[in-house]
Amino acid sequence: MAQTVTPPRGMRDFLPAEKARREHALGVIRDVYRVHGFDEIETPVMEDSSRLHAGLGGDNEKLAFAVMRRGLTSDDLARAAASGDALSLADLGLRYDLTVPLARFYATHRAALPPVFRSIQIAPVWRAERPQKGRYRQFVQCDIDIIGDATSLAELELLTATLATLDALGLGGCVIRINDRRILTRLLETWQVPAGGRERALIAIDKLDKIGAEGVAAELAGLGIDRPGLAEEIAALAAADWSVGQAAPAWLDEAAFAELAALRDALPGASIAFDPTLVRGMGYYTGTIFEIAHSDFGYSLGGGGRYDRMIGRFLGSEVPACGFSIGFERIVDLLPEADAGAARSVVLVHEAGADPAGLLALKRELVADGVRVRFERRVKNTKALLDRVAADGFAEFAFVGDATRAGELEFRPLA
Incomplete structure (x- = not known):
């Protein structure tokens, strides 16, 4: 009995047509980011x-996936088992995002970088997720970050480049939700959440789109937050339309809200909405936070924010930083099929005994004109052959013989 061979659980293979579609989308993203002044880097x-x-x-x-140290002994394993500290056996780990590696990269290479550094990182990351639809253990992130600029110009550049990228990908209808960690802190103070419980409270609020206002209120009650009408208050905050002059509650951090309003006003025509319940799960955010939303989907298509205190952990001195990440795996599935790649791609169908030198001469002429060319040997079931190459993304085909020249080829559409 033949064995079923599959990729590692939570990871995927990509067939040629799908890989070409992904690379085309990545090329669009890279091109837009570079036009907006960002430079690509690579980290381990x-x-x-x-x-x-x-x-x-x-x-x-x-x-995070941990990588065990080489040369471990049975005593090392026994000590780790006794202490419950499995991480003591690891000296390396696979990156779970691109922001922590960027902070380390900047600390390593600061002297060679400009005062304000605008970076692109497009690369795979790994998380030990429980595999399910839309969640993978290996996936690609597309990040842009600005390091060294404490002003709102950094947020505006990130928002502008992200909106331009979504537009170039043909993804209309996206809205960027914005908030500020200072606003969330003031909200939790109003609810009298003790400082030691605020991170857990934020984790509960971050589940709002999954468990609803009643579910969030129940989780907060479990943390000891006893506030009458809390579920209704959360629902009202999430539903408020702040773009039409919604009355600001007394607890609102006015300085932070004014900065967010200035961001929105600086980008007239952009779809930007203030959401005081937006959290973003990362603990390193210190100010503005963003998230890409679409009315047709119940999940985020990307996000980011300001993380001014992270690089200081590596460098010893504070450096302002802000970043935005597109959720590539979710976005690539939404792109139209037409966004697949090469301008022209053809298949040359030849007989089994065709002269290799003649075939290569034909291919050289076509390739010189920028055409993508594949050879296929003619088979009895020609229709099945043509269906297969069409599925691989080729658009035209022609039958060739030993004496055929490039100018004599009669191409027909595979469609």
């Missing part, structure tokens, strides 16, 4: 375990 897939578990990545730190 692994970082020191101590950096990945430095309290910067929130719950994602719990999902």
Whole structure:
């Protein structure tokens, strides 16, 4: 009995047509980011375990894949088992996002970088997720970050580049929700959440789109937050339309809200909405936070925010930083099929005994004109052959013989 062979659980293979579609989308994203003044960098897939578990990545730190040290002894394993500290056996780990590696990269190369550094990172990351629809253990992130600019110009550049990228990908109808961690802090103070319980309270609020206002209120009650009408208050905050002059509650951090309003006003025509219940799960955010929403989907298509205190953990001195990440795996599935790649791609169908030198001469002429060319040997079931190459993304085909020249080829559409 033949064995079923599949990729590792929670990971995927990509067939040629799907890979071409993904690379085309990545090319669009790269091109737009570069036009907006960002430069691409590359970091290792692994970082020191101590950096990945430095309290910067929130719950994602719990999902990091650890790489065990070489040369471990049975005594090492026994001590780790006795203490329950499995991480003591690891010295490296696979990156779970691109922000922590960027902070380390900047600390390493600061002297070679401009005072304000605008970076692109497009690369795979790994998390020990429970595999389910839309969640994978290996996936691609597309990040842009600005390091060294404490002004709102950084947020505006990130928002502008992200909106331009979504437009270039043909993804209309997206809205960027914005909030500020200072507003969330003031809200929790109003609810009299003790400082030690605020991170857990934010984790509960971050589930609003999944469990609803009643569910969030129940989780907060479990943390000891006893406030009459809390569920109704949460629902009202989430539903408020702040773009039409919604009356601001007394607890609102006015300075932070004024900065958010200035961001929105600086981008007339952009779809930007204030949402005081937006959290973003990462523990390293310090100010503005963003998230890409679409009315047709119940999940985020990307997000980011300001993380002014992270780089200081590596460098020893504070450096302002802000970033935005597109959720590539979710977005690529929404792109129209037409966004697949090469301008022209053809298949040359030849007989089994065709002269290789003649075929290569034809291919050289076509390739010189920028055409993508594949050879296929003619088979009895020609229709099945043509269906297969059409599924691989080719648009035209022609039958060729030993004496056929490029100018004599009669191409027909595979459609």
